[in-house]
Amino acid sequence: MKIGKKPEVVYCDFIDDEEYNRFSYEEMIRILREGIIARKIGRYIFGISVMILFLCFKPAGALIVIILFAEFEALDMIYERKFHGDNFKLRNIRRGNGALYLNKVYDDCRVENFYDDDINKNYVLGMVKRRLAKNIYDNDYTEPAYVNNILKSLFMEPEEISTSPDIKELDIVTLYVFYAIFSKNEDYVGNIRNVVLRMKLYVGQYSKLWRDYFDYFLQVIDSYQWKKELEINKKKDMILLYDCWANIPGKYRNTLLYVKNKIDDYINQI
Structure with a gap:
């Protein structure tokens, strides 16, 4: 699976300062979006793989995995306003507010509006x-x-x-x-x-x-x-x-x- 140009984005929404001179603003937003999507996909792949293993060897454990996975997604939604979970980040990026998640401020007025x-x-x-x-x-x-x-x-x-x-x-x-x-x-x-x-x-x-x-x-x-x-x-x-x-x-x-x-x-x- 292609994770993206900057794997660290997948794990912590972070792009090193020196990288900003290498990419345009639009490219940075695309890298950020790819990283968040890759993290979500990776989470689903891991959860589904563990669930299949449990189904094969210990079916009762699969229910626990499903509950934990659902709880994680629920927490992401509950705390999205406070911490901006992955779903909220992707929605904001689609609305043109991706600058909020870059480790560099391109426009001071825009941040103040945020x-x-x-x-x-x-x-x-x-x-x-x-x-x-x-x-x-x-x-x-x-x-x-x-x-x-x-x-x-x-x-x-x-x-x-x-x-x-x-x-x-x-x-x-x-x-x-x-x-x-x-x-x-x-x-x-x-x-x-x-x-x-x-x-x-x-x-x-x-x-x-x-x-x-x-x-x-x-x-x-x-x-x-x-x-x-x-x-x-x-x-x-x-x-x-x-x-x-x-x-x-x-x-x-x-x-x-x-x-x-x-x-x-x-x-x-x-």
Whole structure:
């Protein structure tokens, strides 16, 4: 079976940055579509093969395979708005929205329009998170227009930022705290401090856990600005490694691990 020009697309919807200069936008969309279709076909072939084996040697097991396969497809549909499963991706590609799934932004305004659509909001936030992580990894603190504008809209209403670990808004706050510190940009640091303070006041009234969490961020920021010592546990875990499965190819996960280690090293030096 022909998988496509880029096998990694089949496994994790990911195309290396250096490949973008080799293909046109239309070709990239075609490669992405082929990869998603190949993944779906591969899943069906594997499921049907296992079911046939069970039918031959242990018929009762075939029913379990069917149930598990149906459950997997059901989860894909249930979570498609949140994580954009394969079926949802293919529908969006057919509608001309395939740019949402490329690891490169061709049009900032178009991404912002995607963000304005609630169905795509969480996925676009994943793009913002990946960009912030990549910038920290590359030691590059220039924000693309779409990142800057989406962050502004997000930080204007900190009360809307979710405190659920599987939603990316909070990951972005976590990343941006250290993005601002590592950039040594006082405007960035001041802006994120205001965001964290407002989140502490809003969320802290309901949960001591989250109040302590945002207290930790405030202490880290104050330590940077005024050389204060941390008063609470330096080993508090960050939430950086949470993400949807489709956004965790090896290269991206390595980037997140690098950023996490960079943060840990910084905290240990305070």
